[in-house]
Amino acid sequence: MLLPRLSQSAEAARAAALQAEFNEKKWVWVPDDKEGYLAGWVNKEEGDFGEIIMAAGGDFRRVPLYALSKMNPPKFDRVEDIADLTFLNEASVVHNLRLRYGSGAIYTYSGLFLVAINPYQSLPLYSDAIIQQYRNKRRDENPPHIFAVAERAWVNMGEERENQSILITGESGAGKTESTKKVIQYLAAIATDVHTSPPSHSRSPTLTSSSSFVSSMPTTGLPRNSSFRRAHNASPSVSGSGLTAKGRLGLLERQILQANPILEAFGNAQTQRNNNSSRFGKFVRITFAPDGSIAGANIDWYLLEKSRVVVRSEAERSFHVFYQLMAGGGTLKESLLLGGAIEDYEYLNKSRREVDGVDDLHEWSALKSALDIVGFTPAEQFDLFRIVAAILHIGNIAITSTRADDAIMPDPSQAERVCHLLGIPVAEFTRAVLRPRVLAGREWVSQARTRQQALDELSALCKTLYEKSFGRLVDRINEALDRPSSRSTFIGVLDIAGFEIFEINTYEQLLINYTNEKLQQFFNHHMFVLEQEEYAREGIHWDYVNFGLDLQPTIDLIEATGNAIGILSCLDEECIMPKATDLTFTNKLSGLWAGATGEDDEHPGKQKYEPARFAQGFLIQHYAAKVEYRTDGWLEKNKDPLNDNVTRVLAASSERYVATLFAEYSDLPVSSGPGGPGNMFTVTKKRGLKKGAFRTVGQRHKEQLASLMSQLQATQPHFVRCIVPNGHKKPGRVDVPLVLDQLRCNGVLEGIRIARLGYPNRLPFVEFRQRYEVLTPGIIPPGYMDGREACRRMVKTLDLDDSIYKIGTSKIFFKAGVLAELEERRDLLLFDIFSRLQAVARMWTARRQIKKILNRAIAIRTIQRNARVYGELRDWPWWQLYTKVSIHLTPQVG
């Protein structure tokens, strides 16, 4: 947000006053348990300790010097890019973010990152006027904004004909999904401009590239016209046929935007942290035709939290669609045999049912309309809700047990409903759940299940049904939106959960943290490449270490295959071992890596592993922190266990939709793999599964992630980090320790650490000369002088050590902190110059005053002397005679 500007002189005076106050003391940030950091100044230093006077309250604290962080001069307050701070420490970073957030500036750059702090209120930052403000503008021409990131991606794509990606991460509730929507809003608006603006507007003042794409971008563009917005809400009656090019574009854009409510209905849920929390990660690619218009879109999804359909904490809800269907389903509910209310369904009535401010009925209409716009036929829509309803019915299947602990289904009517909806025979379904057939040696035998086993089977079925249907839903959206063309380029937006450290971390956290480790490695490598390029461009020799490599051991520890096996492969192996348990898996890990280090053929990730001391699990040293994982239930989670009797029944469903969801299981032989009866794994050799057989959750995620990474590697990335400011979902409050934790986890501090190792502060020659020439008077002769040479002479005179600066071909580079020192020297000098100037001015005015006083004194004395003479003469007779005759003595004129 733009702050109200003070007049230039008022601003300068304010800055000077602050600077003067600042210069009087040695200001530092003092660590504080509650507030994170507090301001204070060093009163005195004694050995390794400092006596600090706290700015708020004035009390004294004795603090070790190493714990203190230097404060940046006030000139750096509210800087738009944290990288510009000369003291790059955690305290200064968070102070700057807090200052900015307090004044409504939720966006701040941190080098390559855009940091976005959730405002928890609606801010006027996303209007059409703001979109126009960011069109065709460079990053430094406007305050930091998510639109600036989208604009840069768009311009880079046009100029360089290269695919772009915008990576948005953050913890739950930080604003990732909102940011993703803003990016798509911006891209949709500017792509509309491309088509709606007249050709005469088509030259961009800021872009000079001659590519047809760039030249098609309008100078100012038309405002995002209201018809565009109306179109988003238009009735779904628009059919693709017979539309003009412009009309088709409108439909496609609407479809892209309407894909979101569908994904949110099926993939989002209310959680304690966020009323509309995405329970999956997504990578949305928007493709653009060479003329800059939107050509299509495609969505990839990751790690859906499918367990939510069966369990969740009491204060949370299942996926929105369950409640929407129950609220608005009407006659559809009858067809789905959903006669009851929410309370009547076991999978819904154990936890929260309503969310403040959310009208499920209204959301239902929005969902239906979105499905229509994206092009789901009524039959396809029915299939989606068929699965939702089937899950609710499965949840209500009552299972009891006989005396021999064999599971039985006392009331088959519920199973009948399920089977009716899923198009499968009741008898086969019941048998598959209660008494599946397994191969024992060479014989097929029915094996009775316990009540718990049968219930687990049913919940596994629900999770699989939901996940598969979600996958099919996304595929169907992609069919509607995806129009690949060899000439198109894309901007991909990745919205994925950030690093997670909970009290209890389990398999899901390992997968998400592994993903984040890879993404951070990608960032570090990208930053390294850019820095290298900048140094090379500027002709600076600097052996910059590739910090992407720092993370490799941890990544190897998790994902390695082959001889140096990693945790995920180890887990896969255990999943197919007879009698393996979570404990044997944990022991195996410890056996591999918990021994003494120092052997030659040591696993690259060994150093990053530690066995857990008090619980069954292990610790991994991630870039963000050391995280302890508990391994309870990992084998089951990884196998995603669904009895192949059940899957085969579903694969043979008379309902095509259901059969296609399970098509991969259709020709599966019933197995009796070493994992035990009914296990879906078929082993061929020690490591790895039979080709075409099912993959574990870990394998699937590894493959998906590898595909994502290779896509990202083929793009020019942009990074957005979303931050939750406080735990109360309230605007205006910044909980510093919480924010610091996130900055640490999301790699912002890591990015700063890396930047500090190089030369983070850099100034063009002209700017350096303008600001600091005052420190080197007479060094640069009047007239023209080459900028580089001028800088060289200046730094020589300033007596800077060679190691703390580098002179490039157009810029001068400094190590962190050097600019603060130069600033201080400049301030001292200016202080000195101005004090002397003031002294001279005061002397001059004082002298003038004295001169005036002296002149007055002389004048008074003259008057007095004359008055005295007159007084003496006045009564002298000769004088009286003289005055009387003198007029007659005066010669008469005329």
Ligand SMILES: Nc1ncnc2c1ncn2[C@@H]1O[C@H](COP(=O)(O)OP(=O)(O)OP(=O)(O)O)[C@@H](O)[C@H]1O
């Ligand atoms: N830029 C913003 N302006 C106004 N409100 C916002 C903004 N960003 C986030 N919010 C608020 O914060 C809430 C949570 O944001 P969002 O759903 O985007 O978080 P998320 O990071 O995607 O979380 P999750 O990982 O749980 O899906 C939103 O519902 C909205 O109320």
